[in-house]
Structures are given as C-alpha cells and as structure tokens.
Amino acid sequence: MSRSIMLRGTVVLAVVLTATMADAQDSPDYFRQNCMNCHTIGGGRLTGPDLKDLSKRRVGRDWMIDFLLNPKAVIDAGDSYAQEIFDASGGKVYMPVGPGMTKQRAEDLLDLIDAESKLEKSQFKGRQFSNKPFTTADRKRGRQIFEGTQQLKAGGASCISCHSMHDTPALGGGRLGPDLTEVVTRLKGRKSLSAWLVAPGTETMQPIFKGHPMSDDEIHSLVAYFEASAGKSPSEPSANRIALLLMGLVGAAGLVFVFDSLWKRRFHNVRRQLVDVSSPGDHP
Amino acid sequence: MDVRSQVSMVFHLDKCIGCHTCSVACKNIWTDRKGADYMWWNNVETKPGTGYPTKWEDQSKYNGGWHSNGNGRLRIKSIGKARIVPNIFHNPHMPSMDDYYEPWTYDYQNLFNAPEGSDQPTAEPISMIDGKKIDVQSGPNWDDDLGGSPLYAANDPNLEGLTEQQKLQLSSVERLVFFYLPRICNHCLNPCCVASCPSGALYKRGEDGIVLVDQKKCRAWRSCVSACPYKKVYFNWFTGKSEKCILCYPRLETGQAPACFHSCVGRIRYLGVLLYDADRIEDVAKLPDDELVEGHRSMILDPHDPEVIANAKKCGISDGVIEAAQNSPVYRFVMEWKIALPPHIEYRTLPMLFYVPPMSPVQASKEDDVIHHSSDNLFHDIDSSRVPMQFLANLFGAGHEGVVRYALAKQKAVRWHRRAETVGDIDRETADRMLREADCTREEAEEIYKLTALCTYEDRFVIPPMHREQAIEMMKEPHEHREETGFGFVGGPQRGM
Numbered sequence: 001m002s003r004s005i006m007l008r009g010t011v012v013l014a015v016v017l018t019a020t021m022a023d024a025q026d027s028p029d030y031f032r033q034n035c036m037n038c039h040t041i042g043g044g045r046l047t048g049p050d051l052k053d054l055s056k057r058r059v060g061r062d063w064m065i066d067f068l069l070n071p072k073a074v075i076d077a078g079d080s081y082a083q084e085i086f087d088a089s090g091g092k093v094y095m096p097v098g099p100g101m102t103k104q105r106a107e108d109l110l111d112l113i114d115a116e117s118k119l120e121k122s123q124f125k126g127r128q129f130s131n132k133p134f135t136t137a138d139r140k141r142g143r144q145i146f147e148g149t150q151q152l153k154a155g156g157a158s159c160i161s162c163h164s165m166h167d168t169p170a171l172g173g174g175r176l177g178p179d180l181t182e183v184v185t186r187l188k189g190r191k192s193l194s195a196w197l198v199a200p201g202t203e204t205m206q207p208i209f210k211g212h213p214m215s216d217d218e219i220h221s222l223v224a225y226f227e228a229s230a231g232k233s234p235s236e237p238s239a240n241r242i243a244l245l246l247m248g249l250v251g252a253a254g255l256v257f258v259f260d261s262l263w264k265r266r267f268h269n270v271r272r273q274l275v276d277v278s279s280p281g282d283h284p
Numbered sequence: 285m286d287v288r289s290q291v292s293m294v295f296h297l298d299k300c301i302g303c304h305t306c307s308v309a310c311k312n313i314w315t316d317r318k319g320a321d322y323m324w325w326n327n328v329e330t331k332p333g334t335g336y337p338t339k340w341e342d343q344s345k346y347n348g349g350w351h352s353n354g355n356g357r358l359r360i361k362s363i364g365k366a367r368i369v370p371n372i373f374h375n376p377h378m379p380s381m382d383d384y385y386e387p388w389t390y391d392y393q394n395l396f397n398a399p400e401g402s403d404q405p406t407a408e409p410i411s412m413i414d415g416k417k418i419d420v421q422s423g424p425n426w427d428d429d430l431g432g433s434p435l436y437a438a439n440d441p442n443l444e445g446l447t448e449q450q451k452l453q454l455s456s457v458e459r460l461v462f463f464y465l466p467r468i469c470n471h472c473l474n475p476c477c478v479a480s481c482p483s484g485a486l487y488k489r490g491e492d493g494i495v496l497v498d499q500k501k502c503r504a505w506r507s508c509v510s511a512c513p514y515k516k517v518y519f520n521w522f523t524g525k526s527e528k529c530i531l532c533y534p535r536l537e538t539g540q541a542p543a544c545f546h547s548c549v550g551r552i553r554y555l556g557v558l559l560y561d562a563d564r565i566e567d568v569a570k571l572p573d574d575e576l577v578e579g580h581r582s583m584i585l586d587p588h589d590p591e592v593i594a595n596a597k598k599c600g601i602s603d604g605v606i607e608a609a610q611n612s613p614v615y616r617f618v619m620e621w622k623i624a625l626p627p628h629i630e631y632r633t634l635p636m637l638f639y640v641p642p643m644s645p646v647q648a649s650k651e652d653d654v655i656h657h658s659s660d661n662l663f664h665d666i667d668s669s670r671v672p673m674q675f676l677a678n679l680f681g682a683g684h685e686g687v688v689r690y691a692l693a694k695q696k697a698v699r700w701h702r703r704a705e706t707v708g709d710i711d712r713e714t715a716d717r718m719l720r721e722a723d724c725t726r727e728e729a730e731e732i733y734k735l736t737a738l739c740t741y742e743d744r745f746v747i748p749p750m751h752r753e754q755a756i757e758m759m760k761e762p763h764e765h766r767e768e769t770g771f772g773f774v775g776g777p778q779r780g781m
Contacts, residue, residue, distance in 0.1 A: 266376030267510075270345055271338035271383050271422060274439055 043126030046192040068106040071095040134224035142225025156212035172240035286562040290493035297642040299552040302464035306544035319522025321387035325529035332440035341441040348513030349631030362510040377510040387412040431462025442678040461670035469529035470635030480511035499777040513631035524779035541745040556612025608748035623691040625680035697722035
C-alpha cells in the first residue's frame with residue numbers, strides 16, 4: 001500500500017518537475033517556432049520589425065505585453081505607435097496572437113529579447129540567405145519540389161498537398177492552403193519569404209514542418225519558383241473542377257468495364273435472351 | 285452403418301395428365317401470401333420445354349449443384365467460403381425476377397368503379413409487386429402444352445446430344461410430342477442449399493429427412509437460391525427470408541399425405557419411407573456420372589434385411605418407421621422393380637424424389653393425308669418412341685441410356701402381359717418372352733400393374749408414424765416444450781436480424 005503511494009508520488013513529482021522545466025526552458029524554442037518567421041533580433045526587418053533593443057523603444061514594457069496578448073485590438077484601437085509599425089509592414093499584416101500566449105509567456109519573451117539584444121550575435125539573428133540571382137535551374141528545381149516530384153530532404157510534405165499555383169497541372173493542388181502564385185508579393189519579397197519558410201508559422205504548417213525543416217538550398221529553389229510566378233494569374237478552380245469531373249467519369253467507365261469483365265461469368269437474364277434470340281421483333 | 289430414414293417420393297409420369305391440381309392445392313395452402321406470390325413449391329412443367337424458372341436445367345448459366353473435380357473433392361458450383369467474400373454485395377448467380385415472372389393480379393375493382401363509358405370496363409392486369417399496370421410477358425407455366433414450340437421446346441437443355449434429325453422430329457406435325465414433369469423439392473440426401481447457407485438456416489430433419497428453412501435464422505444471403513440446381517428454394521421479397529417446399533410436414537405429422545399428393549387427380553404420386561446408409565453419402569456423390577444412379581440405389585437399404593433392421597434400431601429408428609419402410613411403395617418402384625429414377629442425378633445432390641419415365645406413342649409420318657406408323661410393333665419398339673431415349677436419359681440417367689431403357693422395357697412388358705391377360709390378341713408365349721427380356725416375372729408384372737393402375741390411398745401413401753414426441757425429447761425437456769408450445773410465432777418472419 002505505502003509502496004504504491006510512494007510510487008504514485010514519485011510519478012506526480014516527476015511530471016510536475018518536467019512541466020516546470022519545460023516551461024522555463026522553451027522560451028527560445030517558442031521564439032524560434034513562432035516569431036522567427038517575421039522577426040529577427042539584429043538581423044534586420046522581415047515582415048515584422050527587427051526586435052533588437054526592444055526595451056529602448058518609446059513605448060513601455062506594459063504596452064508590449066498588451067500588444068503581445070492581442071495585437072489586433074491594440075492596432076485597431078488607433079494607438080499611434082501601433083499604427084506606425086502596422087503601416088511599416090505595408091498596412092496589411094496584423095501580427096497574429098502567438099499560440100498559448102499568456103501574460104507570463106509575454107514577460108518571458110520580452111526577457112528573452114532583452115537578453116539576446118545584449119549579445120554580439122544573437123541566435124535569432126535569422127538565417128542569412130545568399131543574394132545570388134536565381135537561375136532557370138533553380139526555378140525548375142523549385143517547381144519539382146513544389147509538385148513533389150522531388151521530395152523534401154527532411155521528409156516534409158510537398159507544397160502541392162495543400163497549395164496550388166498558376167501552372168499546377170491537371171487536377172490542381174490542394175485546397176487547404178491558399179494559392180501561392182502571389183506569395184512573394186504577399187510576404188514582402190525574397191528575404192521575408194525565405195525567413196517564413198525556415199519556420200512556417202501558421203497553425204496548419206507549423207506542426208508539419210516543426211520536425212521536418214526545409215534546407216537553405218530547398219528554400220532558395222522554392223523562392224526562385226515563387227518569384228518567377230509573381231504577377232501571373234492564379235489557377236482557375238472551376239477549370240480544375242471540370243477536369244476532375246471528366247476524369248471521374250472516365251475512371252468510373254473504366255471501373256465498370258473492369259468489373260464487367262471480372263464478373264463475366266455471372267448470371268445474365270436467361271428468359272429475355274431466349275425470347276429475343278428465338279423470335280426477334282416478335283415478343284412477348 | 286449409419287441408418288437413417290427418409291420420406292421419399294415417386295411420381296409416375298406415365299399417369300400425369302398435366303392438370304396442375306397439385307400446384308393449385310399447394311399454392312392455396314402455403315404460398316398465397318405477399319412476397320410468396322411468385323413461388324411455386326409445386327409446379328408442373330411441359331417437356332420438352334424450358335420449365336420454371338426459365339431453363340433452370342441449364343447449369344452453365346445458373347451454376348447450381350455440386351461439382352466433382354475428379355480428385356475426390358466436391359465443391360458447390362455457385363459459392364464457396366473463399367468466393368463469398370469478393371461477392372458479398374452481389375451473388376453473381378442469382379436468377380432475376382424476369383427469369384421467374386412478375387406476379388400479377390387483375391384490377392377487378394374497375395369492373396365496379398369504372399365511370400360510364402362507351403364500352404364495357406375491363407379488369408386489366410396489375411403487378412402484385414408495385415400495383416401498377418403491367419404488360420404480362422411471362423408466367424410460371426408460360427410454355428404449358430407448347431411441345432414443338434420453336435421458342436420453348438426447342439430450347440430445352442435436355443435436347444443436348446440429340447441428332448439434328450431427332451430435334452427436327454420433335455417439332456414436326458404428327459411427330460410432335462410432349463409429356464409433363466411435376467416438380468417439388470427433392471429433399472435431397474446431399475442438399476446443396478443446406479451446404480451453401482452461410483447462416484446455417486437450412487437443415488435436414490433428422491427423423492424424416494425433410495429439408496427446411498429456419499425463418500428465424502435466415503439472413504437473406506440467398507446462397508440457397510443459387511445453389512439449388514432444381515431452383516426449388518425461393519426468396520420471399522417481402523419478409524426477406526428464403527422459403528421452400530416443406531413436404532407439408534404438419535400434414536405428415538398428423539398422418540395425412542402432403543396436399544399435392546392428396547389432391548393428385550391422376551394418382552401419380554407415391555410416398556413412403558426409405559432407409560439409407562448416411563455414411564456413404566459423400567462417396568456416392570463423388571462417383572462418375574455413369575455410376576451415379578446405381579450408386580444412389582446402393583445406398584438405399586433393404587428394410588427386410590435383419591442386419592439392416594438391427595442397425596436401424598441401434599440408430600434410433602422406431603419399429604413403426606421400419607414397418608412403414610417395409611411397406612413403402614417407393615422402395616418397390618425404386619429398388620425392387622428399378623423403374624423409378626432420380627431426376628438429374630448429375631447435379632450430385634442425391635434427390636429422393638424418383639420419376640417413372642413416361643411411355644410415348646411411336647413415330648408416325650403423314651403421306652397424302654394418311655398417317656403411317658414407322659413401326660409395326662406398337663407396344664414393343666421403345667427405340668422408335670416419339671420421345672427420344674437420349675432425351676429421357678438426359679433427364680433421368682445423367683445422359684446414360686441404360687437405366688432408362690431398362691425402366692421403359694419393363695413398363696412395355698407389363699403392358700404386353702396385361703394385354704395377353706385381358707384382350708387376348710397377344711399370345712401368352714410372346715408376352716412371357718417380353719417379360720423375360722425385360723428382366724421381369726409374371727408375378728412382378730402383376731404387382732407393378734396393381735400399384736400403377738389399381739392403387740388405393742393406403743397403397744400410395746404409407747406415412748410413417750412421425751413420433752414428434754421422440755424428436756422433441758432429443759432437443760428439449762418435454763415438459764418445458766409443453767409449456768412453451770401452442771402459441772406459434774408471435775409475429776411473422778420479418779426483414780433484418
């Protein structure tokens with residue numbers, strides 16, 4: 001009896017300890033997974049501003065915490081500083097609320113940013129992407145990666161599973177995510193798009209790519225492909241639907257043919273055949 | 285030796301006049317219900333003809349019965365354990381409604397309710413399935429008396445192996461011929477319907493061998509419908525259960541002959557018990573086609589043999605049943621005289637209904653309005669009978685003529701014998717020679733004559749005491765049964781579990 005209580009106590013203690021440690025530990029991870037696709041610390045502006053020396057901005061820590069808890073509300077309330085950074089981002093992209101954001105989490109994040117700002121080279125400076133011009137080979141490889149004819153090295157799902165492009169063939173791509181023809185424009189150019197791809201931040205993409213990040217090389221190719229497609233008209237969903245219907249009809253006809261030959265020896269109407277063959281045009 | 289008793293039947297085709305009284309009696313008692321309207325547990329077919337359902341004998345289409353692959357394995361043609369899975373949503377060998385017929389009645393109300401018009405109202409045919417007006421295109425007896433029909437008679441599956449000339453003769457004037465084949469469930473010894481049922485709803489009653497469908501266990505697989513080569517299991521589309529001839533067991537249990545037997549105008553039907561050796565069923569069912577009839581006979585045991593009687597008692601068969609077996613008219617037709625033969629034994633279900641093959645007039649030809657017979661010997665020449673020997677052999681001898689020839693020769697000899705006795709235009713010596721040639725004696729000929737022509741109710745139907753009390757005792761405590769019985773089904777059979 002007492003042994004089992006002890007055992008249970010140990011288990012509970014272990015769970016609580018692990019949870020606390022994880023909580024304390026995961027601020028950098030949290031930043032990496034949720035913030036780095038738009039922000040750097042000392043790496044320059046992406047979609048969102050560079051966060052280096054955040055504490056030296058003219059708004060205070062409390063403002064920051066309010067903003068983290070609900071950015072849209074603060075922006076829409078007409079706060080002047082919020083308007084400023086909103087306009088700087090192009091006036092279109094609201095910062096999303098980070099998943100599981102609490103006051104404690106916001107405090108931790110701000111502490112982390114302060115600490116990282118003091119370093120010479122922060123771990124969140126962002127990956128530096130080469131500026132070399134895209135070649136035709138890059139674009140071609142990008143398209144292959146998008147369509148899944150070339151697999152992502154880390155095993156992530158191919159883009160076509162959820163997205164489509166203006167030149168996606170036949171049945172088109174998936175419909176879960178948006179059409180990516182204009183993605184370069186939407187995400188403000190090559191640099192921020194590349195940063196986004198390092199750690200995609202949406203609820204759907206994050207869990208998929210968390211364990212299977214794309215390599216710099218792959219991102220380079222994909223961005224080349226996306227950049228080339230910018231300005232083209234996106235794929236037409238209704239055309240895809242007609243293609244789907246036609247392929248369905250052809251497929252069904254094919255299946256009918258296959259099953260008809262598989263079940264060739266099944267029972268066919270005897271009487272009707274007999275009457276038709278014996279006295280054509282003269283029944284019943 | 286595993287001795288069992290089987291209520292068996294003989295239909296004497298030479299006596300059948302095709303009046304369908306049997307079918308009507310059966311229909312009125314058992315199948316005059318919604319969903320059973322198309323069922324004819326008893327039907328009478330014209331041969332040559334296609335029968336009911338259309339061309340049921342064509343197993344290349346219906347796939348009924350057993351297949352013996354030669355290396356000692358029997359297989360159900362239509363379905364098997366492995367094949368039931370890929371065919372679970374559609375049994376590929378199921379006859380459609382069109383191969384039976386769409387049951388119909390007439391709109392009699394119209395005769396009373398029709399508005400005033402320029403002509404008399406009519407009662408138009410309406411479907412018994414959806415109640416709409418139908419154009420009747422076939423029925424259960426659509427080819428009745430249509431011997432010689434280029435549509436029905438010419439497509440009889442039993443014409444296989446006949447020469448072109450013989451086939452032509454069957455439809456030419458003055459040579460055309462037909463006879464009747466009344467059919468009920470054969471209550472087979474190796475029933476394919478029972479073997480095929482995935483739910484175990486079909487069973488063969490231990491005490492009398494009647495094959496029945498348990499309406500509470502039937503799960504509408506309809507494997508029995510496709511498995512039965514005689515197409516004598518029908519699916520009730522209303523209750524969703526299969527049904528078949530029950531050999532009027534409630535009548536048998538109270539000492540009455542089944543309705544179709546009782547009502548038979550031509551007195552063609554005989555019913556009695558046969559004792560058989562159940563240990564040999566499988567071996568016999570595997571025999572090659574030409575040995576099947578003999579093999580089937582060899583399973584049936586002599587009820588007078590003391591050893592058989594002792595074994596029968598050991599197997600729990602009561603004295604009353606053994607006595608009934610000794611007096612069985614079926615035993616005499618099948619075993620003593622060997623003139624009754626099982627139908628289509630090549631299906632290997634070992635049917636326990638036997639047919640005495642019919643005699644038919646000799647061939648004739650017409651020249652200048654004068655009819656000439658091709659044979660001077662009207663009573664002797666069974667080979668120039670209008671029904672070709674091969675046709676009867678296909679029906680009753682698995683395609684082999686020997687047993688059919690024997691049965692017909694003996695019947696001919698009996699006629700000669702009786703003609704010598706009563707008319708006297710044939711001398712006794714010739715008649716005796718005929719009898720000898722047909723493996724028959726004067727005494728046997730008299731017996732055959734009596735049981736064929738002068739038979740009484742008691743001669744034709746030797747119904748064994750059913751001893752239901754013993755059968756119940758085997759399954760259940762008798763007092764418990766007495767308390768529960770008498771209420772019948774609380775509700776009728778229904779679709780679903």
